[in-house]
Amino acid sequence: MVELKTEAELAVMREAGRVVANALAAVRAAAAVGVSLLELDEVADDVLASAGAKSSFQHYHPHFAPTPFPAVICASVNDVIVHGIPSEYRLLDGDLVSVDFGACVDGFHGDSAISFIVGTPRPADVALIADTRDALEAGIAAARAGGRLGDVSAAVGEIGRARGYGIPSSFGGHGVGRAMHEAPSVPNEGRPGRGLSLRPGLTIAIEPMFMAGGRDRFVTDPDGWALRTVDGSRAAHIEHTIAVTGSGPVILTAP
Template sequence: MVELKTESELAVMREAGRVVARALHTVRDAARPGVSLLELDTIAAQVILDAGAVSSFLNYHPRFAPTPFPGVICASVNDVIVHGIPDGYRLRDGDLVSIDCGACLDGFHGDSAISFTIGPPTEADATLIKHANEALDAAIDTARAGGRLGDVSAAVGRIGRAAGYGIPQGFGGHGVGRRMHEEPSVPNEGQPNRGFPLRPGLVIAIEPMFMAGGHDHFTTDPDGWALRTSDGSRAAHVEHTVAVTESGPVVLTAP
């Protein structure tokens, strides 16, 4: 069932979104050569704790995963698309890093992700991240009352396919609210003017995931969580939690 949020509930979700934005900003500032993914996880955990919130990810156990998620952030490096478990890997110059973070405050969740490089990016990495962010912006712009969910999905897919990227099938955005993952599902490809009606109070996470190699195939690591490009190419993942309102889309996880 899809739950539409009231104005007061959206205000709470905006505060949860600010916590997530602060955690991502702090993690990105700390990410440099020699810093481990576990250290970044600890930094994010402290930001969330200081805000009086709780992690949406820690101990989360969806049906597809063999074990609960052990971190506060998903830390996906280079050919890992999403759901990378933060571990002892130490960042190196040239790494492409995607950080996904969620926080729950006063019973409501926020969810957001960023991609960036350690040190100056190659032209290919810069273009990949740029296209992912352009797809996110285009999809957000379509999240307007009176539209359809297919408009959002089509905006992501159009940019990704035009650039020649692969899109992992079966993974994408979702509704957000009292639970981190709610209905409806928000695929990264779709048909305009089709799907669930966009109504004021609907809150969705829009999250483009692009694979530079151009193939849609991916593998799952033995941990049951991390998705990895099958050809070893790099991937980018960006995300915002967005509310549909009478006056247009509102990004709840903006800084």
């Protein structure tokens, strides 16, 4: 069931969103050549603790995963698309890193992701991240009251396909609220004018995931979590939690 949020509930979600934005900013600032993914996880955990918030990710156990998620961030490097488990891996010059993070405040969640380059950037990686951000912005712009969920999905997918990227079809955005993942599902491709009617109070995470190799297939790591491109090409993942309102979409996880 899709739950529409009240103004009071949206205000709480905005607080959760601020924690998410602050944690991602802190992780981005700490990410440098030689820093481990576990160290980045600790940075985000410290932000949670200082805000009195709870992790949306740690101990989360969806149906597809063999074990609960062990960390507070997903840290996906280079050819890992999403759901990377933080490890002792130390960042190298030129790594493309995607960090996904969720926080819960007073029973409501916020969820967001960023992609960035550590050290010396490759032009193709810069373009991949910029195009993924363009798709997110297009999806947000389409999330207007009176429209349809397919408008959001189509806006994301059209940019990805036009620019030659692969899109993992079985993973995408979702509703956010009292649970980190709730109805509705928000695919990264769709047909405009189709699907759920967008009404004020709807809160969703829009999260384009693009693969530079142009192929849609991916493989799952032995840990049952990390999704990896089949051809070793790089991937980017950028996300915001937004609210549909009568005056247009509002980003709840903005800094």
